[in-house]
Amino acid sequence: AQKVTQAQTEISVVEKEDVTLDCVYETRDTTYYLFWYKQPPSGELVFLIRRNSFDEQNEISGRYSWNFQKSTSSFNFTITASQVVDSAVYFCALSEPYSGYSTLTFGKGTMLLVSP
């Protein structure tokens, strides 16, 4: 079973629209971490945010905001007033440091296309 599900394969919006990227995860651990990475066409994976399982407070950073809800095992990412430069593939990832897994489990990614 997938541990990190990004059901949206591709989203297309027009500049200035708000857009939410969904991420649903699965774990039996009580301690875990969730991440979002951005991968623009150049290929580099850019770290956006890291959240631990004990901190459900939503976070806002400029036009970016994240909604973490343990009750639904979701960690959704919203971009407000999208811009063309936001066009990229966005990956949600999970780490379970006390389960013997050495690293991150990535979702399959959501490609966001923002047109002018």
Added chain:
Amino acid sequence: DAMVIQNPRYQVTQFGKPVTLSCSQTLNHNVMYWYQQKSSQAPKLLFHYYDKDFNNEADTPDNFQSRRPNTSFCFLDIRSPGLGDAAMYLCATSRETGGLDTQYFGPGTRLTVL
């Protein structure tokens, strides 16, 4: 700026001709990772080093090997590249392993196999 550097950014090799990809870091992190990412897929971990301790993922082909001569550098060697090895290769670093810390990625090396 502290960062993860990968060279070259683009590498073209011939079928069966050994190739080496390079990664260096100025973050002084303990852990260095190599990922393979094929088109429209998520990155797939090949192996990682915690300091000098090498950890191979179970499904990483024997064709892929790695060296870490010091804290700053890590190399990915592909002994006999096949057409299926054409991909983006991403290097990442973190202070600690086990998913306890954030991984920071380099810009990647895009490998083409002719």
